[in-house]
Amino acid sequence: MSEHAATRVERKERTRAALLEGTLALAADRGFAALSLREIARSAGIVPTAFYRHFTSLDELGTTLVEEGVRQLRLALREMRRTPEARLADTVRFVFDQVDEQRDLWGFLIRERHGGSAPLRGAIAVEMQLIVRELVVDLSRVRALDSWSPDDLELAADLIVSTVADRIADYVVAEKRERARIVDRAVLQVRLIALGMGTWRT
Numbered sequence: 687m688s689e690h691a692a693t694r695v696e697r698k699e700r701t702r703a704a705l706l707e708g709t710l711a712l713a714a715d716r717g718f719a720a721l722s723l724r725e726i727a728r729s730a731g732i733v734p735t736a737f738y739r740h741f742t743s744l745d746e747l748g749t750t751l752v753e754e755g756v757r758q759l760r761l762a763l764r765e766m767r768r769t770p771e772a773r774l775a776d777t778v779r780f781v782f783d784q785v786d787e788q789r790d791l792w793g794f795l796i797r798e799r800h801g802g803s804a805p806l807r808g809a810i811a812v813e814m815q816l817i818v819r820e821l822v823v824d825l826s827r828v829r830a831l832d833s834w835s836p837d838d839l840e841l842a843a844d845l846i847v848s849t850v851a852d853r854i855a856d857y858v859v860a861e862k863r864e865r866a867r868i869v870d871r872a873v874l875q876v877r878l879i880a881l882g883m884g885t886w887r888t
Contacts, residue, residue, distance in 0.1 A: 704730035719802030749809040756813035
C-alpha cells in the first residue's frame with residue numbers, strides 16, 4: 687500500500703471513529719432514535735453525504751456501536767476466564783471495571799436496551815444472548831453442575847447476565863460515592879444465585 691493510500695485509510699478510520707464518538711455524545715442527551723444524520727455528520731466534521739462512505743444508514747451506525755462495544759467485553763471476559771484463579775466475585779468486578787473505561791458507551795447500551803430503536807434493541811439482545819451462551823459453556827464445566835440440563839444452564843446464565851445488566855444500569859447513572867455499593871450488591875446477588883444453583887432441582 688502506498689503512503690498516500692495508507693494516509694487515506696487512516697483518515698477514513700479517524701472519521702469513522704469520530705462518527706461513533708459523536709453519536710455517543712449526542713445520544714446521551716436525547717436518545718439514538720431522536721438523532722438526525724445531519725447532526726451526527728456535523729459532530730464528526732463532515733458533510734451529510736460523506737456519512738455514507740462509512741455506514742449505509744443510521745441503524746447500521748447504531749448496531750456497529752453495540753456490536754463493537756459488547757464484543758470488547760466478551761473478548762476481555764474470555765481472556766479472564768483463562769486465568770485459573772479467577773473467582774466469581776472477581777469476574778463481576780472486572781465487568782464493572784470495563785464499564786468504567788467506557789462509561790459513555792455503556793450508558794448508551796443501557797438506554798437503548800429498552801429505547802426507541804428496534805434495530806438497536808435487537809442488536810443488544812443478540813449480544814447479550816452471546817454472553818449468556820458463553821456463560822453456559824463455563825457453567826457446564828463446573829463439576830457440581832454436570833447433571834444439569836442445557837435448558838437449566840441457560841436459565842441460570844440468563845439470570846446472572848440479566849442481574850449484572852440491571853446493576854450496570856444503576857451504576858452508569860449513579861453518583862461516584864454510590865458506585866462501590868452497587869458493585870458490591872451485584873457481587874452479592876450473583877453469589878446468591880450461585881448458592882441457589884447448588885440446591886436447584888428441576
